[in-house]
Amino acid sequence: MQHITKVYSKAESLSSLKEMITKELKDNNLNPADCIWGTSICSDEINNSFLKVGEDFKGPGPFFFGGISGLPFTGKTGFGAFSSHIPDEGAAVILYGPHVGVTKDGTFGKVLREGQEEPSSSCGSLIAGLNNVKAGNVLNISHNDYQQGQVHKVLIENYDDIKKADNEIIATTETGFNQIKRELTDIIGAGLENLGTKPLLLVGGIIINTDWDQDDYFEIRDISWFNK
Numbered sequence: 575m576q577h578i579t580k581v582y583s584k585a586e587s588l589s590s591l592k593e594m595i596t597k598e599l600k601d602n603n604l605n606p607a608d609c610i611w612g613t614s615i616c617s618d619e620i621n622n623s624f625l626k627v628g629e630d631f632k633g634p635g636p637f638f639f640g641g642i643s644g645l646p647f648t649g650k651t652g653f654g655a656f657s658s659h660i661p662d663e664g665a666a667v668i669l670y671g672p673h674v675g676v677t678k679d680g681t682f683g684k685v686l687r688e689g690q691e692e693p694s695s696s697c698g699s700l701i702a703g704l705n706n707v708k709a710g711n712v713l714n715i716s717h718n719d720y721q722q723g724q725v726h727k728v729l730i731e732n733y734d735d736i737k738k739a740d741n742e743i744i745a746t747t748e749t750g751f752n753q754i755k756r757e758l759t760d761i762i763g764a765g766l767e768n769l770g771t772k773p774l775l776l777v778g779g780i781i782i783n784t785d786w787d788q789d790d791y792f793e794i795r796d797i798s799w800f801n802k
């Protein structure tokens with residue numbers, strides 16, 4: 575935990591995150607049972623530890639906005655669909671953010687997965703994108719690797735800042751956060767009429783994955799309401 579709080583000083587357990595979201599809803603006269611939820615987090619199955627954050631919400635959520643890296647690849651069409659699923663008297667919650675692994679010895683960008691002896695990359699998409707930029711590989715957004723092409727593009731655009739940082743993995747994760755937030759806010763803003771008068775709570779932050787036999791953490795960076 576010390577390795578984590580040195581970088582992410584506000585990292586909290588997933589049960590604290592769940593309590594915070596419940597409190598935020600109750601302070602606004604809503605209950606989790608009135609809400610559907612969505613996520614814009616990376617497809618990596620390691621992030622399924624977050625499913626328990628939404629276990630009190632209505633319906634078989636979450637709606638998955640995120641592809642690899644957590645960018646909201648479902649776009650405006652996905653947001654329109656999600657909005658049309660909100661209960662009549664209810665609201666919606668979207669949890670978003672990039673993820674970064676940290677091993678027991680404090681190595682960022684790696685995590686030990688169940689059944690493996692050696693740690694592997696987390697987030698594999700962001701780190702592969704970073705390695706592509708560093709290798710000077712040409713951007714190639716192809717139909718059979720479309721999402722990773724977009725991740726590569728974002729990292730090319732931000733590499734001048736990333737390379738100045740003390741830790742490129744942590745800086746790449748920050749780039750991921752900023753890009754997910756920007757794209758999600760743009761998608762919601764462009765499709766606000768889909769919500770009608772129903773409120774939407776957006777909760778963003780950094781997902782910190784630990785080795786498989788330890789609990790994951792979340793550092794909250796953004797709590798914002800639409801239609802409130």
Ligand SMILES: [Zn+2]
Nearest residue numbers: 616618697698
């Ligand atoms: Zn990932």
